[in-house]
Amino acid sequence: MADFNTMEMMICLASRYLEDGKTVAVGTGAPCAAAMLAQKAHSPNLVILFEAGGISPLLPQMPISVGDSRTFFRAVMAAGMNEMMTTCARGLVDYAFLGGAQIDKFGNINSTIVGDYYKPKVRFPGSGGANDFASFCWRTMIMTVHSKSRFVGKCDFITSPGFLTGAGAREAAGLPEGGPYKIITDLAVMGFDEKTRAMMVESLHPGVELDKVKAETGFDLVVPKQVGRTQPPTDEELRILREDVDPLKLVIGRA
Amino acid sequence: MADFNTMEMMICLASRYLEDGKTVAVGTGAPCAAAMLAQKAHSPNLVILFEAGGISPLLPQMPISVGDSRTFFRAVMAAGMNEMMTTCARGLVDYAFLGGAQIDKFGNINSTIVGDYYKPKVRFPGSGGANDFASFCWRTMIMTVHSKSRFVGKCDFITSPGFLTGAGAREAAGLPEGGPYKIITDLAVMGFDEKTRAMMVESLHPGVELDKVKAETGFDLVVPKQVGRTQPPTDEELRILREDVDPLKLVIGRA
């Protein structure tokens, strides 16, 4: 089995969920790497979108900002935020990547504050475009380190919607259909139970046992009868990622 | 006194109300001629706007359509309808010219149908942008032939708002401040009474008596103690209009 770090693994796994002929809204870093890898490995017709207006650029390198000039380098269109967000709102964007300080069992995300809202321990950036993507896009994904401090029973603040309180809650709140699709960590891949919309273990990474995942999760995970084993990154995926996607190791050098 | 036709007179009179440093939304024909004359005669900084997107063009000739390429020839911007109408809506457009088949004592205009709505005698174009301009612009003006069939007690259909039912009615309906400013006909110039918002004679054209105006008006006009005499077009106004604005007599040839 090839040697790889956890960042490389998460990026390779995420890229496998990005189908050809679909649209994905990405940020900087790992999500952008996953989308670029998908394009080069198996989804040549994957359309990459950036919230500030870049549409399907020929990315010459990793952007450092979702609004820098790389995000619309030889793009088919350099639009604006209104164009991108309304494109999501009317149902034309299939995937978006999100991130945050906390995530709960229904995939709700906190990227605003830790602690009390009016006396926060830490102030984070807030929604940015995350709440918009989480509201509008068909399938949202997260790549994150798996730990009890991130996978919490209750978010201190729900910045972006997952399935809110569970089945039917998005519809009741007026949100369009959509929501969390896959959560990819350094330990496992998780999806969401069709009925309850609660987070469910789908596959464990090589060498990881279920108890370890449970121990690092601050709520009860749904565990199906059969929990699969994650297929590790292939040599080909790793080659493309290291040689073509991130040769400067700006992202995969982090883990 | 110079010799001129009624179209030339109406255009010259209208142009006098277009102050320097203001914005005016114009259509084709007489309104466009009046705005061009104003620019050349006394308001070099008058900004001409066309509803389809043309902003301050260097008009090489009379447009035949408010969306033709003359309307944005060497313009400072070729925008769109959304840009122009929202510019009006937020209060940046001072004047607009309107026209119609019928007008009532409060300056409401009909450009939709004559007769019963569901069995019309004549179907006209409808609002186009007229209702939008009449709702959004600070001061609207009309140039029209003066006759009982046009100046009616009640419009068969109110396409575009004047002062609706009179003082306070626009506010009550939710419309922004604004409304009819001057009505310029072949017989007289009319304004609107500050209190009642009813149409009021301001000045009679040379050789026209008040009774003639009353006879051609299908409702009671407000008549102030002093009704002025219209100052006829000057030789200079006529020279600019005939030589620089409409040398092909596309508009002034009509009357």
Add this chain to the structure above:
Amino acid sequence: MKVLDQGLNPLFMDPDPDKARDFFRTKTRAMIDKRMTEKEVVEKFIPDGCYLGIGGFGANRIPTAVIHEILRARRKNMGFLGHTSTHDFELLCAGKCFNRLDAAYIVGLEARGLSPNARRYIESGEVKVCEWTNYALAARMRAAAEGVPFAIVRCMLGTDTLKMSGAKVVECPFTGKKVAAVPALWPDVAVIHVHEADMYGNSVFKGISVADMELARASKHLIITAEKLVTNATIRANPTATSIPFYLVDAVVEIPYGSYPGNMPYLYFSDEEHLAQWMKVEKDPTEFEKFLDHYIYSVSCFEEYLERCGGLKKLKQLQQLENLVEK
């Protein structure tokens, strides 16, 4: 949301954004060759009964070739978005193609006068009409493009235009002021003529956009007719100039002089003689039938129509007119 007042006329299209999302979810985003002929696009995307929007401004930057093909295909019972429509409207009335009409500007050709045949068709009562304004219809398309069920505007208020529309008057939750809510409008299909497009549908038009940015984004299907096809590399060389990205587009048809007899900014002016001929001949229905047969029904392709209108010689004159070349 408390409704204080509302128009009496029916909506022809469903303003539910989730139904629109369900459609757009299935629309392909693949950047593939979308070139077709005008015959193929009418066959495939413009069936009887569909709701149609036309880009441009009546007789400026209009997709004439596709409209002619709609007539030749004898399309009926369509809905039409009567926004700044002039010669395009005149054509669809000549074919009696639609029976439902959202009307902001109809039957007229601006300074050229009213179309006798369009008037006859609308006055006949055969067509259900709902009244709007140019901005209200642009706002309805914008709401659709935004994926929301309605937009807020401050026009139409207090008039019969609102009374005979499908708008509603509501109270602003922040200021308490009365405003008009206009429902989102997702046309089944729109046709827009542009200066340049690549085979994938990335499109560029020059000059005023009228309401085409909104129309392109609101419509479920989008047909582009282009004066010329360019390479994808040409599009990517200046992404700031792109007006419409490929994933909104279903078909691309290359048609030089495609806006004739309308004006195409920077390329050719409108043919006022031909447009005047229309208005004149429409007065006599029998004459008009012959006229239509000669210029549309008996014509096999758009180039043949151009030939019958004077061909390259006429087009050269219109090019000189557009570019203000001194005689």
Add this chain to the structure above:
Amino acid sequence: MKVLDQGLNPLFMDPDPDKARDFFRTKTRAMIDKRMTEKEVVEKFIPDGCYLGIGGFGANRIPTAVIHEILRARRKNMGFLGHTSTHDFELLCAGKCFNRLDAAYIVGLEARGLSPNARRYIESGEVKVCEWTNYALAARMRAAAEGVPFAIVRCMLGTDTLKMSGAKVVECPFTGKKVAAVPALWPDVAVIHVHEADMYGNSVFKGISVADMELARASKHLIITAEKLVTNATIRANPTATSIPFYLVDAVVEIPYGSYPGNMPYLYFSDEEHLAQWMKVEKDPTEFEKFLDHYIYSVSCFEEYLERCGGLKKLKQLQQLENLVEK
């Protein structure tokens, strides 16, 4: 309009479109020479307590020179539109310039991490914060640009972001669905950096527009900083490319390299070393004071700041980076 739910935080600006109209009614439309220095524009248009919006995207196409001048002028108690703000936000926090904040994206510099000083400032409680999202704030500006009191969006619903915002949840009068109403936002003043402008304010930017089309139209006063001034004839030669018409603009300041240390599309890339230096030195408040004094407070003009950051040599490197020139 029945309100089903609403945010708890206050609005900092009045959403009444008629008050905005009264202002815009008095704004001059004359096409006159509007050239000024950054000192003059801050003096004239950016007083203590005003509500400010900044164009671009945090460290891309930002009007750095005017922000530095705001710090040097020791502006206080301002309101700020925290939309996609990164280095611009970092700067205004360094000057403790504002105490009211509409927040969509704050305290962070994207992949570069969080600003220690910005965090200290916001966590101190000195600043009143109201939560929004990037799109919600863009929609608030768009509503202002449209002259209506609010816009309809389908984001924020069901979250604490809405709970800590000033939005309201209402029922759609057409579909009965719950939607979010966000109030129009008319900033007192906005500053936008562009590629080219003429002396009257007609402006062109290249590449993505972010939310600058909306910001330029929503703001009561608008300051343009431009990489270079061009003639009015240059603007009129290609009106399709114009982003902002002159009558929206109050002042034009010519500032080459004006977005430094941010990225300016097609001209120069961001100076990541300098931006990293900021993040590093912010950790120690005393060191940070010296740093600010060296780079901002003791500097007399933007050119001097550029010199202290490496001058033409550094700028040439950034130009090569932007244009992907091989080493």
